[in-house]
Amino acid sequence: GSFEQLDLVKEFFGLFRSKDNLILVDPVMADNGELYRIFQPEFAAGMRSLCKKADIIVPNLTEAALLLEESYHPGPYTRAYIEKILKKLSKLGPEKIVLTGVFFEEEELGAATYDKRNDSTDYLFTKRIPGSYHGTGDIFASALLSGLLNNFSLNESAQIAVNFTADSIRRTYNAKTDYRFGVNFEQCIPDFLKELKLI
Incomplete structure (x- = not known):
C-alpha cells in the first residue's frame, strides 16, 4: 500500500x-x-x-x-x-x-x-456471471499459488483458480448477498481441495 x-x-x-x-x-x-x-x-x-x-x-x-x-x-x-x-x-x-x-x-x-x-x-x-465482486483477485491468486505449490502445472493451476473463483462468485450471485462483503468462497473450499487432490 x-x-x-x-x-x-x-x-x-x-x-x-x-x-x-x-x-x-x-x-x-x-x-x-x-x-x-x-x-x-x-x-x-x-x-x-x-x-x-x-x-x-x-x-x-x-x-x-x-x-x-x-x-x-x-x-x-x-x-x-x-x-x-x-x-x-x-x-x-x-x-x-x-x-x-x-x-x-x-x-x-x-x-x-x-x-x-x-x-x-x-x-x-x-x-x-453478472455483477462486480470485491476480493476475487485475491481469491484467484491464492488458488493459483495453491495449485503451483501442490505440483500442478501453470495451466492446471490457473484452471483450478478460475474454477474456484467462478464457483465463489456464482454462490454469491445465487444467494443475492451484498457484493461489497466479498464472495462466498468458504463453501467452495471442499470442491477446491478435491481439485487439488488433497481430499
Missing part, C-alpha cells in the same frame, strides 16, 4: 530467495481502467520494480497497462493483443505471467497464461 512497503517486500525477497521457493506477486493497484484512489500515479513504477523480482506475476489488464506504461483497453480482446501484453510483461523479469480479466466474447471471462521458458500461451475461461 506504500513505497515503504514495496521496499520492505523487495528486501524480503532478496533475503529469502532460494532455488527451492517461488515468488509470486499480485500487483494489486487498479481495476476497470483506473488506479485505486489510495495510490498516486507514480506507484505503478514502484510496483514495476517489485514485479521484476518475481518468478510469476498475476496482474489484471488494468494493472498490466500501468506496469507497461500503456493505455488501458476495456475489451473484448484479440489473441494477438493478449499475447503481445503477456510477452511484454515477461520482459519485466518474471518467467511466468497469469493475466486476469481476459475475454474474447462478452459471455466469457477468464485468464491467460504465459511461460517464457517454452514460449507457450494458454487460455482458461468460464461463463461470465
